[in-house]
Amino acid sequence: MKDVNVTALAVFVLFFLLVTVMGFLASRWRRADDAAHLDEWGLGGRSFGTWVTWFLLGGDLYTAYTFVAVPAAVYATGAAGFFAVPYTIIAYPLVFLFLPRLWSVSRVHGYVTPADFVRGRYGSRPLSLVVALTGILATMPYIALQLVGIQAVLDVLGVGGGENANWFVKDLPLFLAFGVLAAYTYSSGLRAPALIAFVKDALVYIVIIVAVIYIPIRLGGYGHIFGAAADHFKQTKAGAMTVPVNKQWTYATLGLGSAMALFMYPHSVTGVLASKSRNTVRRNMAIMPAYSLMLGLLALLGFMAIAAGVGSGVKGYNSQLSVPQLFASMFPDWFTGVAFAAIGIGALVPAAIMSIAAANLFTRNVYKEWLKPAATPADETRVAKLVSLLVKVGALVFVLGMDKQAAINLQLLGGLWILQTFVAIVGGLFTRWFHHWALFAGWAAGMVYGTWLAYGLASPATKHFGGNAAKIPGIGELGYIGLTAFVLNLVVAVVLTLVLRAVKAPVGVDETKPSDYSAEAGDDELENAPEPVAAH
Numbered sequence: 318m319k320d321v322n323v324t325a326l327a328v329f330v331l332f333f334l335l336v337t338v339m340g341f342l343a344s345r346w347r348r349a350d351d352a353a354h355l356d357e358w359g360l361g362g363r364s365f366g367t368w369v370t371w372f373l374l375g376g377d378l379y380t381a382y383t384f385v386a387v388p389a390a391v392y393a394t395g396a397a398g399f400f401a402v403p404y405t406i407i408a409y410p411l412v413f414l415f416l417p418r419l420w421s422v423s424r425v426h427g428y429v430t431p432a433d434f435v436r437g438r439y440g441s442r443p444l445s446l447v448v449a450l451t452g453i454l455a456t457m458p459y460i461a462l463q464l465v466g467i468q469a470v471l472d473v474l475g476v477g478g479g480e481n482a483n484w485f486v487k488d489l490p491l492f493l494a495f496g497v498l499a500a501y502t503y504s505s506g507l508r509a510p511a512l513i514a515f516v517k518d519a520l521v522y523i524v525i526i527v528a529v530i531y532i533p534i535r536l537g538g539y540g541h542i543f544g545a546a547a548d549h550f551k552q553t554k555a556g557a558m559t560v561p562v563n564k565q566w567t568y569a570t571l572g573l574g575s576a577m578a579l580f581m582y583p584h585s586v587t588g589v590l591a592s593k594s595r596n597t598v599r600r601n602m603a604i605m606p607a608y609s610l611m612l613g614l615l616a617l618l619g620f621m622a623i624a625a626g627v628g629s630g631v632k633g634y635n636s637q638l639s640v641p642q643l644f645a646s647m648f649p650d651w652f653t654g655v656a657f658a659a660i661g662i663g664a665l666v667p668a669a670i671m672s673i674a675a676a677n678l679f680t681r682n683v684y685k686e687w688l689k690p691a692a693t694p695a696d697e698t699r700v701a702k703l704v705s706l707l708v709k710v711g712a713l714v715f716v717l718g719m720d721k722q723a724a725i726n727l728q729l730l731g732g733l734w735i736l737q738t739f740v741a742i743v744g745g746l747f748t749r750w751f752h753h754w755a756l757f758a759g760w761a762a763g764m765v766y767g768t769w770l771a772y773g774l775a776s777p778a779t780k781h782f783g784g785n786a787a788k789i790p791g792i793g794e795l796g797y798i799g800l801t802a803f804v805l806n807l808v809v810a811v812v813l814t815l816v817l818r819a820v821k822a823p824v825g826v827d828e829t830k831p832s833d834y835s836a837e838a839g840d841d842e843l844e845n846a847p848e849p850v851a852a853h
Contacts, residue, residue: 328654340501358506376514381466381664391619395556440825441753449682455731460712463664520659545624566794574800583674676705733799759810767802
């Protein structure tokens with residue numbers, strides 16, 4: 318049996334019970350007239366204001382995996398792990414340009430998913446289908462990694478029966494957390510993570526502010542911390558305090574590609590479409606960079622873990638445990654429980670939103686579009702609830718059946734995949750020039766090329782999918798595979814569009830009009846918009 322930190326565990330369980338109660342009570346929060354509608358269960362009634370949306374998006378994008386993995390990357394590689402900070406800074410000005418347009422056209426036509434928009438814009442069911450399937454595929458390992466975050470906390474807390482226990486006893490705490498998550502998501506839909514996100518984000522900010530003040534005091538100041546980290550990397554040659562020249566292209570392209578992919582993920586779009594107005598979306602893109610400040614402070618925990626000697630001398634040490642073990646060694650037991658609660662709740666919120674987003678995609682763009690076109694709103698909601706459970710079961714099986722490194726590699730691959738939907742979605746928000754078959758071919762080229770390159774990369778931990786960088790054709794520098802695949806995707810889409818337009822190939826019916834992309838809630842265009850036929 319492992320030693321159990323009883324005080325930390327008690328505080329952790331207390332917060333876990335609090336958010337569980339909130340999750341079930343969320344079904345009564347802003348109760349809808351018609352709860353059996355996908356807009357209500359899957360998008361919270363499209364009624365969230367600025368602050369609810371801010372907490373929801375923060376809880377959605379800054380996950381337990383972020384809390385664990387960003388400082389773990391700094392712990393393992395040094396400055397290269399900071400790429401997450403500039404990429405989030407780049408992301409918000411970028412998405413400010415197109416997310417308000419996506420919100421407006423979706424509100425006018427009742428789109429619930431980005432694949433709904435693609436179907437309506439291009440009149441192409443196959444293109445809509447591959448966008449939906451790509452979203453589901455990219456989301457699954459992301460959900461799994463939230464469970465990995467919970468596992469890391471439970472491991473440091475000492476619960477689960479130890480390594481020698483049978484598999485059921487060992488993973489029982491994870492099963493319980495999964496069961497609670499599945500139950501309140503099924504019951505309350507998007508309202509549950511929206512309400513819980515207030516607690517999650519408050520805890521995260523409190524823990525990080527305390528950590529960046531208190532831990533350096535314990536360790537002798539930031540000068541000692543940076544000095545210890547620099548000495549560590551000189552001795553181990555595992556990383557560096559600055560990005561090496563031969564990795565600068567990788568750093569830059571990974572940052573840019575990740576910024577472009579961030580709001581292609583269906584859970585990110587779900588949070589945006591739940592907003593009550595176009596201005597709510599704009600305001601949130603302006604204030605979301607506050608989380609980037611938090612992320613920069615969070616990354617410093619990796620250097621602190623090195624200075625504190627976490628994992629020192631342990632062969633094959635799992636860097637994902639560096640932050641939980643840092644907290645356990647530096648904080649009083651009661652505050653360790655608070656910190657672990659921040660990580661645990663930071664897993665529950667995004668996992669709930671991700672499962673809802675994946676369920677929305679399946680329900681709207683597979684079930685209704687291809688299997689049961691006559692499905693009623695009540696049918697859609699019932700199917701979405703069931704699919705959200707299946708998605709979480711799949712993620713749980715994924716975590717328990719594969720090693721953690723495989724889960725991390727597939728999540729990185731998910732970023733590559735979801736980036737291939739950028740041309741169809743963002744391009745469609747500004748122009749109808751692209752031909753839908755050209756976009757389909759571009760998507761296929763990017764997916765195949767990027768996956769093939771990633772498959773051929775090995776690392777000390779795995780033979781395949783062991784990295785995210787390869788030589789950029791024509792440049793020769795190492796760069797992010799996802800961005801290279803995106804460029805190929807775009808080139809194929811442009812060239813084939815020119816060819817298909819030259820031969821006058823039929824184009825699909827565009828059910829949108831220019832005014833749809835600037836409509837606000839309450840506009841005549843929105844209020845009087847007919848119920849779309851082709852999109853549903």
